[in-house]
Amino acid sequence: MNAPLRINEALLIADRAFKPFKCVAWAPQDGNGELSLTVIDRTSTRIGRKQIPSSAYSDPAQLELLLEQARAELSQEGYTLQSWSMPH
Template sequence: MNAPLRINEALLIAGRAFQPFKCVAWAPQDGNGELSLSVIDRTDRIGRKQIPSSAYTDPAQLEHLLEEVREELSKEGYQLQSWSMPH
């Protein structure tokens, strides 16, 4: 997957990266191009990340950022299902 990602593709990929937890991802309407991610465990937000458009359109950068958040959650004791970036 070397082609630039569209926002909808990045949202779908991010949504699958944090199972069994829920990932809410959205692009704020202020037009700055950032993608906001929140990882939620039932009712509490357990992780959050702002991703600039330059990162979420690049599959390699998006993978790296998602892996960083996954590692942070693992260090905090959250058990995530295995995941790999779709190619």
């Protein structure tokens, strides 16, 4: 997958990256193109948050790196995530 990602594709990929937790993602309407991700547990408690610039979420390799970093941070905090790999 070398073509630039559209925001909807990036949102779907991010959602799958944090299973079994829920990933809420949105692009603020201030026009800066940044993507905000918040990972919440089953009790709706926020357990992680990541800001992703548009240059990163449109590039599959950069998005994969940022999602892997966010997953590693959650794992270090004791959260167990399902295995995941970037779709190609």
